[in-house]
Amino acid sequence: MFRARDVVHDSLLTHDALRSQAWRRLYRGVYADADLPDSLDVRIRGARLISPSTAVFSGRTAAHLHGAPELADRRGLPVEVTVPAGVRFGPVRGLQVRRVDLPVSDVARVGEWRCTTGLRTALDIARWDPLPDAVAALDLLLARGVVAEVALREPAASRDGRGSRQARRAVELSDARAESQPESRLRVILTLAGLPPVPQCVVRGQGGEFLARVDLGYPELRVAVEYDGAWHAGNGQFVRDRRRLNLLTAAGWAVLHVTSADLRDTALLVERVRALLRRATTGK
Known part of the structure; x- marks a missing residue:
């Protein structure tokens, strides 16, 4: 991985050679061996070659570095x-550049990388991303221990500025x-x-025995809403x-299964759940 200007200056490659299939352009002026995977780790390494020394990785890129690659x-x-x-930098295609004066306390080092701390990363995502996506990211960061709930709530409540209201809500x-972003x-x-x-509602039988744990539940109405991802079609699942x-049905629970397609039509999805709750309440 290298900057084009460096290898051309050192006569290691020519501009024509850079156009060959041996190299893949990551960013303007940054190239990598074409055999390297087209992965975020490769793109992060390439981004460091052109970013100023004062830059830190942030947002979902920082979440990846902190151990939450799903984000x-x-x-x-x-x-x-x-x-x-x-600092004057960008725009660069393939990079999201944000200009913010970060206090030293918001910057961490993860291995060889400078990035925002787990807390700052969580709060930034909470401010910048659409609310459902932001909450899903916070759930994962909390579950992974990247940030603690007690550490997250106080700063979110005290911050102001653009996106602060959404951050508090998230x-x-x-x-x-x-257990999953969906x-x-x-x-x-x-x-x-x-x-x-x-969330993660435990269902028990009449004798108090464990029957199941459902993704989302309304225990007083015996209604469960389950998200079915691709893994549910796996062998034996x-x-x-x-x-x-069958256990849930025998215990008097009604179960609604939701797929990724259902999440794209939220109005219809909400109406289906509302109707199920209404039937559980009135029998109609």
């Missing part, structure tokens, strides 16, 4: 860097019990619609799911 695994997601307000809605988004959608469920569903 930055979307194809086409830019590498996020933050530079001091007075922190209020966050819950470390969530489950988190589903919980937020229902909560914002006035139908707050209990279908059989286990059916056995579990």
